[in-house]
Amino acid sequence: MVIPNLGLSDFRNYKRLEIEFGPRLHFLVGPNGMGKTNLLEALYLCTHLKSYRSAKLNPLIKQGEHRSLIDFHFEDRQVRHLARIELLKQNKRVFLDQKPLRLSSDYIQRFFSILFAPDQLAHFKEFPGQRRAFFDRALSILEPNYFAHLKEFERIKANKTQLLRQGRLAELGPWNKLMAHCIPNLVLPRARLVDELNQKLGGYFSRFSKKGVPLFLIYRPDLNPRDPDEALTLLTQKAPAELAQGFCTLGPHKDNYQVTMGQKMDRVELSQGEYRTAFLSLLFGLNEIFGTRCQIRPLLLLDDLFSELDKEVVKALFGHLEELDNQIFITGTDIPQAFQGAGKRYFVLDGTVEAAPLTI
Amino acid sequence: MLPPSLLKLIEELAKLPSVGQKSARRLAFYLVSQPNDQPLALARALEEAAHNLGQCECCFGLSQGPVCELCQDPRRNQEQMCVVEEGRNVFSIEASHVFQGLYHVLGGSISPLSGIYPEDLKIAELERRVLELGIKEIIIATNPDLEGEATAHYLTDLFKQSPVKVSRIARGMPSGGDLEFTDAATLARAFEGRQPFDP
Incomplete structure (x- = not known):
């Protein structure tokens, strides 16, 4: 554009x-x-x-x-x-x-738009939800149907949360089934993107930082089932605990992304300058993927x-x-x-x- | 200033689904400009429908009388029951002539977000009818949206322990449809639900 x-x-x-x-x-x-x-x-x-x-x-x-x-x-x-x-x-x-x-x-x-701004960097660094939103927005363009699957998941979660708030354990089954079917549609594209980014991050980081330390983005799915059946088993097992909490505690809305640099992990151990360089590497890697995957x-x-x-x-x-x-x-x-x-x-x-x- | 009777007519028409204020005004002006017998015929038809139509005591579909004609028809297959969300869905299926069994109208679909739970639907009545009539197969024809799917899952679980066979109508490409104008979600479902082709 x-x-x-x-x-x-x-x-x-x-x-x-x-x-x-x-x-x-x-x-x-x-x-x-x-x-x-x-x-x-x-x-x-x-x-x-x-x-x-x-x-x-x-x-x-x-x-x-x-x-x-x-x-x-x-x-x-x-x-x-x-x-x-x-x-x-x-x-x-x-x-x-x-x-x-x-x-x-x-x-x-x-x-x-690929945005690099101090406020946005601070939010990305601090909040897992911001990182999910960032990658979800990119995946909505990079992966066909991802946006529709994400909206479907959010609607299922909202319905399930309503049942959990009202203590309706017996009625969770249908919503857990729908959620289990939806989870791989989000987790697999997220994992694919992180794998692809990791192939590019090292090159950008060593170019910018001149450090011989590997940079990786780690994707930590909250649930990583082999198939919807396994996801359903896990969701069913967790249902009583979710009921006690009154909200959905398990699922892709709890996934996390973290940046590691050699032995250093994430916001706690990376300096401000290191995190900036790491984030820039991530942005440029993403930019390259937009070009190769969908000529954007x-x-x-x-x-x-x-x-x-x-x-x-x-x-x-x-x-x-x-x-x-x-x-x-x-x-x-x-x-x-x-x-x-x-x-x-x-x-x-x-x-x-x-x-x-x-x-x- | 519009005459009060015309204003009232516009306000009543504007309550109808898909009718906004502008359409309501247009309809109202059309009706009052017609010879008297035409709007009165409409008024009589409305009155008659409001008086005579109600819910069937058996299937909870739309009926003129306590029990609808479909429930009274002994030629229909008494062992199959098609479950739909709304009374109007019955007439859509009937128009296809593909189903000869009985119907059961739930009165909606499960939607916790909208405050609709299983007890708000005719699900207990469905269990009772299936047992009393000795139904052998339930065909779930709820809408293929999220709430319709959740309702289908709920009903499937409900009858899991019973000998009743539960099936769900297929989803995919409409007959005579064009791939070019089919949305991605429908096409995805059609591919997921593909079947061996043996003409």
């Missing part, structure tokens, strides 16, 4: 903005609090139809206004489309080629990319970003030496964006 132009009306601190982009690398540069991240957030909305910073719509609308508009063209598989996202305080409307979009799910199963080039949105990364890592990153075909947006207060002379540059100042000369 490539976005050649973007228009914002009453979005965050932007009153009105019309901006054109190239097909590759872009830098959004300026002091803090001027609107660089807001612009990145608008680009994220173009693929995900929601913000990564706010679950509510109200904060996205400029203060004192009643709606925001995000207008953009995008090119997908050599076809140019026109899209509009209208954000109101209570709901949003999306128009694709001037027709209202009936199902957001049809849209978000086609487009993707996600937008790369990299917010405050250079902080807490040493010069060597930044230099290696530059080498990799130069090789990519993706449309890339990087924000920062300045541009590191390694990137001087590369890409299109925009100077962001208090809700205005100006194409900057090549040297800032």
Whole structure:
């Protein structure tokens, strides 16, 4: 996906903005609090139809206004489309080629942004649910029917939870059967993706970190049955315990993903810089898989990319970003030496964006 | 300002499923613009239906009288019973002429999220009828959605210990359907449920 132009009306601190982009690398540069991240957030909305910073719509609308508009063209598989996202305080409307979009799910199963942002990294690091949501979103595009299976599982879980809350042990059977049938449809694609990522992670990590330590993503399914029958046996055995707790304690909604670096495990033992590099390796691995599996080039949105990364890592990153075909947006207060002379540059100042000369 | 009688008519029509305010207004204006006998014939038909139609005491389907014609028909197979969610499902199956047995209408499907549990459906009545009538086969024809499937599983478990054979209607491609316009979930089910082809 490539976005050649973007228009914002009453979005965050932007009153009105019309901006054109190239097909590759872009830098959004300026002091803090001027609107660089807001612009990145608008680009994220173009693929995900929601913000990564706010679950509510109200904060996205400029203060004192009643709606925001995000207008953009995008090119997908050599076809140019026109899209509009209208954000109101209570709901949003999306128009694709001037027709209202009936199902957001049809849209978000086609487009993707790979986001690197400090807040998102912190959430990814801290919360297993955030990591599941991250991979679920990617799998919704990478694996046919995954999104439908995920929605089906969530509905089964909600029904089962209702029975558990009411202490109806005898009626759990049908829902456990449906759940058992659904579990492999989620666990197997998750395991496949992690296997594929692990084949790529090492290469990226050694390139960025120059450390000879292997990096792995570990997938820990809460239930890993050989088949639905085995899943049903496990769910049935656990039913009394689930009843005591009053909610579903077993299933793919409890799966976990963890990052290991040599002997170091996850957020507890990895330094901030190490985790950043590991996460970037994961994102670039995922980007490669999008290309090989379904010929999709996600937008790369990299917010405050250079902080807490040493010069060597930044230099290696530059080498990799130069090789990519993706449309890339990087924000920062300045541009590191390694990137001087590369890409299109925009100077962001208090809700205005100006194409900057090549040297800032 | 609309006359009160017209307003009332619009409000009543707007309560119908798939009828919004705009459609209700259009229907109401159409009805009042017709000669008197036409809207009155509709009103009489509604009144008659409301008075005469009710639930069959045996199968809980739609009936004009205490027991429906299907339950009274001695030519029907008294050993097979088809279980459906709603009364209208009976007429869909009847239109196909493929089933000659008896029916049992549950009155919905199990859906804890919507507050519908087994005791809210005619499941105890189903057990009683199966026993009293000596039914040999139950064919579960609940909808192929999540709640319909859960209900089918519940009924299968319920009759597991009894000698009654329990079957479920097949799922897959509709007859005369086009692969191009079939959704992915239906196609997946059709492949899962494929059968040896022996013309």
